[in-house]
Amino acid sequence: MKSKGFLAILTAIVMMISLVGCGVEAPGGTTAPDTPSSTGGTSSEDPSSLKGTTIRVYTHMGNRVLGEEKKDEQGNTYRDVENTAFLKYLAEDFTAETGINVELNVVTNEEELRPLFQVKDDSVDVFTCPNWSLDEWKAYCEPYCTVDEGVEQYGEYAKAMPGVDGVIYSIMPGRAYNQAVVYNEEVIKAAGYNEIPATLDEFNKMCEKIKSIGITPISLHRVENWPLATVQDFAGYVAGNANVFAECLKTENPFSEIAPFGKTIKIYTQWKADGFFEPEVYTDFGVAMDSVAYGRAAMMLFGSWVVPQIQGRVPDGKDPSIIKFAPAPDFGKGRYVLAAPADNWSISKFSKNKEAARMFIEYIAKDAQFIADSGFIANKKGVEPIVPELYAIIDDLVASGDCNVLLQPANDENTVANQKVLEEAGLWADYKYVGLLFDSLDVTKPDDWTAYNKQVEIQNKAYAEYKNELGLEWVD
Amino acid sequence: MISESKFYKILRYVVLIAACVFVIIPVMPLVFMAFKTGVEYTTTSVLTPPENWFNMYNFKYAIRVGNLGKALLNTTIILVISLTIQTIFTTMVSYVLHRFDFAGKKLVHILFTLTMFIPVVTTQTVVFQIIYRMGLVNKMLSVILLYSGVNIIGIYIMLNQLNSIPKDLDESALIDGASYLRIYWGIILPLLKPACTTLVIINGIGYYNDFYIPNLYLRKDVQTFTVALYKFFGNTATPFEIVAAAIFLGIIPIMIAFIFLQKYIYYGLAGAIKS
Numbered sequence: 001m002k003s004k005g006f007l008a009i010l011t012a013i014v015m016m017i018s019l020v021g022c023g024v025e026a027p028g029g030t031t032a033p034d035t036p037s038s039t040g041g042t043s044s045e046d047p048s049s050l051k052g053t054t055i056r057v058y059t060h061m062g063n064r065v066l067g068e069e070k071k072d073e074q075g076n077t078y079r080d081v082e083n084t085a086f087l088k089y090l091a092e093d094f095t096a097e098t099g100i101n102v103e104l105n106v107v108t109n110e111e112e113l114r115p116l117f118q119v120k121d122d123s124v125d126v127f128t129c130p131n132w133s134l135d136e137w138k139a140y141c142e143p144y145c146t147v148d149e150g151v152e153q154y155g156e157y158a159k160a161m162p163g164v165d166g167v168i169y170s171i172m173p174g175r176a177y178n179q180a181v182v183y184n185e186e187v188i189k190a191a192g193y194n195e196i197p198a199t200l201d202e203f204n205k206m207c208e209k210i211k212s213i214g215i216t217p218i219s220l221h222r223v224e225n226w227p228l229a230t231v232q233d234f235a236g237y238v239a240g241n242a243n244v245f246a247e248c249l250k251t252e253n254p255f256s257e258i259a260p261f262g263k264t265i266k267i268y269t270q271w272k273a274d275g276f277f278e279p280e281v282y283t284d285f286g287v288a289m290d291s292v293a294y295g296r297a298a299m300m301l302f303g304s305w306v307v308p309q310i311q312g313r314v315p316d317g318k319d320p321s322i323i324k325f326a327p328a329p330d331f332g333k334g335r336y337v338l339a340a341p342a343d344n345w346s347i348s349k350f351s352k353n354k355e356a357a358r359m360f361i362e363y364i365a366k367d368a369q370f371i372a373d374s375g376f377i378a379n380k381k382g383v384e385p386i387v388p389e390l391y392a393i394i395d396d397l398v399a400s401g402d403c404n405v406l407l408q409p410a411n412d413e414n415t416v417a418n419q420k421v422l423e424e425a426g427l428w429a430d431y432k433y434v435g436l437l438f439d440s441l442d443v444t445k446p447d448d449w450t451a452y453n454k455q456v457e458i459q460n461k462a463y464a465e466y467k468n469e470l471g472l473e474w475v476d
Numbered sequence: 477m478i479s480e481s482k483f484y485k486i487l488r489y490v491v492l493i494a495a496c497v498f499v500i501i502p503v504m505p506l507v508f509m510a511f512k513t514g515v516e517y518t519t520t521s522v523l524t525p526p527e528n529w530f531n532m533y534n535f536k537y538a539i540r541v542g543n544l545g546k547a548l549l550n551t552t553i554i555l556v557i558s559l560t561i562q563t564i565f566t567t568m569v570s571y572v573l574h575r576f577d578f579a580g581k582k583l584v585h586i587l588f589t590l591t592m593f594i595p596v597v598t599t600q601t602v603v604f605q606i607i608y609r610m611g612l613v614n615k616m617l618s619v620i621l622l623y624s625g626v627n628i629i630g631i632y633i634m635l636n637q638l639n640s641i642p643k644d645l646d647e648s649a650l651i652d653g654a655s656y657l658r659i660y661w662g663i664i665l666p667l668l669k670p671a672c673t674t675l676v677i678i679n680g681i682g683y684y685n686d687f688y689i690p691n692l693y694l695r696k697d698v699q700t701f702t703v704a705l706y707k708f709f710g711n712t713a714t715p716f717e718i719v720a721a722a723i724f725l726g727i728i729p730i731m732i733a734f735i736f737l738q739k740y741i742y743y744g745l746a747g748a749i750k751s
Binding site: 060061062063069071074075076077078079105106108109112115118119121283284285286287289290291294296309315 | 515537601692695707714
């Protein structure tokens with residue numbers, strides 16, 4: 001017994017020492033308030049003094065460094081470095097102009113960078129990562145500028161950039177129209193349509209027609225969760241209100257059909273019941289993109305970022321401009337597109353080359369061609385934007401007043417509170433609040449919505465329960 | 477009417493063929509994919525054979541772009557060094573634990589056993605910080621160090637084998653004037669060869685396939701085979717026909733090793749089961 005007791009105490013001591021030794025700074029654990037070291041995104045140091053410095057840039061958008069994946073005449077995959085490695089060429093130009101060397105590194109996702117930030121490693125200077133939480137942006141990024149300075153440089157778009165307590169941590173030099181219809185023009189023409197129909201009824205009829213000629217109407221790629229993000233933004237179109245996500249707080253039944261979210265998820269699930277999505281899962285998003293590029297599927301519902309990638313995949317001999325981008329149909333409140341800041345660039349909090357890193361980001365923000373090649377529109381004040389051809393249809397419809405623009409809302413108190421409720425209810429991660437409902441319909445029994453309706457009840461109940469438990473309400 | 481013995485013979489073959497099918501079918505798509513073009517991969521079923529079995533494009537691309545030759549060499553270096561160190565350490569520790577009585581021996585046993593119950597992943601944040609402070613991140617030595625530690629399963633295998641080595645051998649050598657190190661090196665280690673083979677096989681396969689530790693610690697120039705494979709994975713799209721070719725290439729060294737070491741592998745694994 002004595003030895004067991006001794007062992008228990010010893011184990012406890014070892015565990016305590018291990019935990020003390022951990023010393024990992026949790027995101028959001030910083031005590032001192034952050035202030036941007038340089039205002040308005042301008043560099044304060046003499047550029048010539050930075051000559052010879054090497055900055056290390058980590059990006060998850062490997063196609064801009066390694067080249068877009070394409071297929072040659074034999075159908076084999078290759079990287080088109082010559083024509084599509086835009087970031088590589090930008091970095092070379094930057095080095096030639098400033099004397100600052102740039103080392104480009106490609107990461108698959110943010111998970112690869114997290115351990116380095118946790119040990120405050122200085123090997124990352126600049127990085128792009130799409131999926132940090134706000135706490136993580138604050139913990140791992142150098143404050144870039146204040147929101148007010150951001151608004152001065154980038155207009156209202158700055159308010160939707162990753163920011164905490166009035167400070168922007170990741171600057172987004174481009175803007176884009178997100179969540180629209182990316183389609184293969186040849187396919188919809190084969191189905192007898194020249195453009196994406198303006199109404200939901202007509203859109204559904206077009207999908208039926210496409211299906212009848214043996215082509216998948218919509219390529220969803222449900223095997224992963226992130227494609228469900230479109231549903232979240234489409235809810236804004238359904239309500240004609242960009243703030244619809246935060247406004248879930250105003251109700252206790254956000255998943256019922258009467259609420260924008262419930263209605264949007266129902267529309268998506270109805271498309272599933274109608275067989276508009278791919279009958280078999282795609283093994284990879286590349287295969288999903290190829291399905292549209294090769295005309296095996298008619299369209300995808302995503303942001304503009306996907307358009308250059310699909311255009312890069314059209315078979316040899318075909319004009320890439322057969323891949324077009326148009327607003328989603330009218331879900332009842334008019335046609336909308338979501339305008340949002342695009343691309344994101346941050347300086348690591350632990351970088352020893354912060355000035356050079358800032359110069360690099362500013363160089364990007366001024367390069368309208370690079371931003372256009374990436375599928376976005378340069379948005380910084382004083383930079384002449386180059387609008388990629390892919391926006392032509394949306395621009396025309398916006399100009400004629402047939403399509404309205406919703407500006408992506410800021411991550412305000414209500415948005416964060418709604419997210420918190422969903423998190424507590426176990427519905428937030430991986431867009432479960434959409435996925436669980438969408439998946440509850442058995443596609444082999446498209447008329448049986450019992451499980452779906454039951455899931456609506458479960459989710460509404462969980463949402464109301466945790467909203468009350470946390471005491472979170474809509475704040476005007 | 478089929479006789480009973482003939483019935484069982486047929487049944488045996490049916491079961492064996494079914495077992496073979498179960499084993500082969502999951503590997504078939506990988507082999508097919510490795511010889512398909514990118515377009516074929518996206519347009520055909522995974523079980524459709526490639527149009528051209530001599531399409532070597534994916535292999536050449538994988539070797540050139542993924543730098544697989546260097547990655548395989550790195551993996552081999554890590555395996556050889558870490559398995560050698562681990563085997564020596566494990567056999568030494570087992571020898572001491574089995575042959576000598578000393579204060580705290582039981583405690584050492586218990587502490588070793590306790591480590592079995594701590595999942596590797598849960599300690600990685602702390603371990604990463606230690607390795608980082610030692611300046612070993614992005615250096616092969618980090619992975620070698622982590623792989624070289626004494627393995628508790630290995631200790632049990634060795635202790636079991638040591639039970640079958642009479643203590644009289646040590647005592648005779650001691651009377652003849654041999655030192656403990658000499659006894660370990662000249663008598664114990666050679667007699668532990670079957671157990672060492674088992675240890676090397678079990679851990680060798682594990683380390684060859686390990687992705688977690690090399691990916692965490694080797695981020696840049698020094699990549700193992702599994703990390704090099706991962707570099708083909710994109711944020712959104714992955715050319716799986718190239719990945720399949722790379723995996724196929726990765727299987728070849730294992731198959732060659734298996735052909736040459738068949739006898740030891742069977743013997744070693746049988747020993748492990750017995751242990």
